[in-house]
Amino acid sequence: MLISPQLAQNTLADLTKACDLPLNPGELIPGKGEFLDHGHVLLGDIAVRGYKDKGLWKYDDRDIRRAGQALAGVSIDTTDVVEAQVPSRRYFDDRESYDDWRRADWRRTLNYWIYAAARRYRRSEVHTPAAFAYDPANDFDVFDPEAIGFEVNIADDFEADVWSSRYEIGSHGLPGELTLEDLVLHYGERTIAGTRPLALLAWSGTHWVLPRAYADMLDRWQERERTLAERARICTGCRAQGSRWGWRTVTPSGYVTLCPVCSGKAFETYEGQLDGVAYRSLRRTHRSDEYLCCLCRESRAALWDHCHEHGHVRGPVCPSCNTFEGKGVAFLRRNGSAQHLLRCRGCREGRTLPSRFHLDVVLDHLEEVERHGRRCRHRPHAYRTEYVHGVHLIILHCDAHASMATWTREVTAAEAASIVRVYVDAALSGNGPG
Structure with a gap:
């Protein structure tokens, strides 16, 4: 019998009340694109398949009960531990592509959380505009390359050889001034394999450890996740293999x-x-x-x-x-996007775009022409902070420098309209984006 995600979550929660694992049954509530990878949700090392029924995702009740019974039987001995291999810089080295970053790797994910939290802690000590303050409600997905360059900056820090000064490991086992409490504050609710690993991470006095049974389970999860993801890359028609998600x-x-x-x-x-x-x-x-x-x-x-x-x-x-x-801006930079929007006869004849894209066109334009100083070649990030009396206040932020330079530009409504008109004319003539 197929059941709703909410009922599946409640059933799993009831079956795992006494479970030793820091389990999050809420993983069964699918987010947008949840089943895009391979059609399953993994809880521990157990894969539960999702089924689409009348336009809604559901689960087989038997699968949920089998998973719940298996997870309830997992025993975690917190005295039998193994080294967690965190923090470690090597998990950021030798990355070849976006697919490599997205491959299931629980140790790299833990390391990412630690260094991302350390970076946020350090940034909180530096005076920055409120526009750049960390907002947990708008946190970025792990290894999301569209997240305004935040994840890329961590890797860039390593490549710039500033590791020793900004991320030196202290006697407490974490980089910089980061504490376990700060780490849990930012990432304590994050999950791997439907579990919260920071709830079991412990400091031995010399290194960070996890229960052996839990680490072994994460290894099995990692292998199962990769196997399912690789299988989902194979075309069901000709059996050719594509990139992750691409087909x-x-x-x-x-x-x-x-x-x-x-x-x-x-x-x-x-x-x-x-x-x-x-x-x-x-x-x-x-x-x-x-x-x-x-x-x-x-x-x-x-x-x-x-x-x-x-x-x-x-x-x-x-x-x-x-x-x-x-x-927004990311879509406009995609090849063919401008021409697609101009398929609308009203936009095409009016030489305009829907109003919701106007600010994005302005931000993209400023990122293209603005630079922090004459010698800086890095493209800044642009954000609108407010719109008052027909004027957009834009903050530009260049994070390629230790000072994380920021400056502002004011763009009037008339200037914005002119920028959009130029953008549309270029797209219609075939000389612009798309």
């Missing part, structure tokens, strides 16, 4: 893996068949899932993207591209 396509029953060639054979290519058509006039006969996504042209589309201001259809898009459209 995952949503269907009414869940995700499948199809390479662009197999997707091209299975679904129709969108060539502007509905350009200029009002979204509200679409009939059920116009099914978006009969097409390839008109943005990535690799995955099956799932919905019709349309301009909310003019009401015109832009084209069929997959869930991943539809979500990415909300990423």
